[in-house]
Amino acid sequence: MFAIVIEKLSIWFEAAEQRRREEYLEQLSDVVQLEKRIRALEMNGYNI
Numbered sequence: 494m495f496a497i498v499i500e501k502l503s504i505w506f507e508a509a510e511q512r513r514r515e516e517y518l519e520q521l522s523d524v525v526q527l528e529k530r531i532r533a534l535e536m537n538g539y540n541i
Contacts, residue, residue: 514539 514534522528 518527518530518534521530
């Protein structure tokens with residue numbers, strides 16, 4: 494039972510983090526800045 498709760502929380506936190514990254518990238522209208530942000534996220538270990 495405890496493992497199921499932990500798994501559900503993990504999935505929820507991953508989805509929330511993905512939404513946060515997408516919102517961060519969607520703020521830009523300049524493609525150059527978008528590419529810089531994507532590279533910065535990837536260098537910090539995030540998969541885009």
